[in-house]
Amino acid sequence: NAGVTQTPKFQVLKTGQSMTLQCAQDMNHEYMSWYRQDPGMGLRLIHYSVGAGITDQGEVPNGYNVSRSTTEDFPLRLLSAAPSQTSVYFCASSYLGGGATGELFFGEGSRLTVL
Amino acid sequence: GDSVTQMEGPVTLSEEAFLTINCTYTATGYPSLFWYVQYPGEGLQLLLKATKADDKGSNKGFEATYRKETTSFHLEKGSVQVSDSAVYFCALSGVTSGTYKYIFGTGTRLKVLA
Numbered sequence: 242n243a244g245v246t247q248t249p250k251f252q253v254l255k256t257g258q259s260m261t262l263q264c265a266q267d268m269n270h271e272y273m274s275w276y277r278q279d280p281g282m283g284l285r286l287i288h289y290s291v292g293a294g295i296t297d298q299g300e301v302p303n304g305y306n307v308s309r310s311t312t313e314d315f316p317l318r319l320l321s322a323a324p325s326q327t328s329v330y331f332c333a334s335s336y337l338g339g340g341a342t343g344e345l346f347f348g349e350g351s352r353l354t355v356l
Numbered sequence: 357g358d359s360v361t362q363m364e365g366p367v368t369l370s371e372e373a374f375l376t377i378n379c380t381y382t383a384t385g386y387p388s389l390f391w392y393v394q395y396p397g398e399g400l401q402l403l404l405k406a407t408k409a410d411d412k413g414s415n416k417g418f419e420a421t422y423r424k425e426t427t428s429f430h431l432e433k434g435s436v437q438v439s440d441s442a443v444y445f446c447a448l449s450g451v452t453s454g455t456y457k458y459i460f461g462t463g464t465r466l467k468v469l470a
């Protein structure tokens with residue numbers, strides 16, 4: 242079972258470059274989300290989606306774009322990378338049952354360094 | 357707004373010691389509560405959950421009870437092992453005014469010494 246797959250696992254960028262972190266899930270989950278994890282700050286929600294064509298901002302959306310054209314894929318785009326975006330990024334997905342999210346299934350993470 | 361507060365770490369224990377990691381929450385409505393665990397170099401994975409007041413979640417010897425009166429969901433284990441060394445996250449989820457939310461605490465690092 243693939244679950245949630247993130248690519249790449251590691252990436253080094255220069256300030257101002259753009260890139261896309263890919264996320265795919267094979268569990269037919271309606272809910273998908275992106276988090277960043279920084280030391281001492283836990284996980285902070287960047288963007289999320291409750292279905293194809295529907296996205297919304299989380300706690301720290303600035304500098305990031307998302308789209309959800311299919312149920313399976315939820316890419317995260319960095320438009321113009323900044324050193325403050327150096328972090329570990331996690332994609333996570335879940336069923337939307339009973340009006341609330343259930344267990345989140347996480348990818349293995351993508352470590353991004355912006356020089 | 358909604359939030360989750362968990363005890364600062366790191367927590368260092370000897371093998372077979374009793375573990376408590378405190379977690380309290382602030383939320384409107386009736387959230388579901390979770391504990392997730394993150395081992396080095398990995399993503400988070402669900403440890404246990406509770407969906408309503410007085411529910412007890414349990415897994416791998418860990419337990420937590422959903423206490424609405426004290427807005428708490430403390431994680432406990434009677435006898436920790438070296439393999440329990442990891443970072444533990446408390447989280448809540450729910451829906452408010454049509455907005456889905458999933459909020460994590462800052463995490464508590466546990467180190468168990470042999």
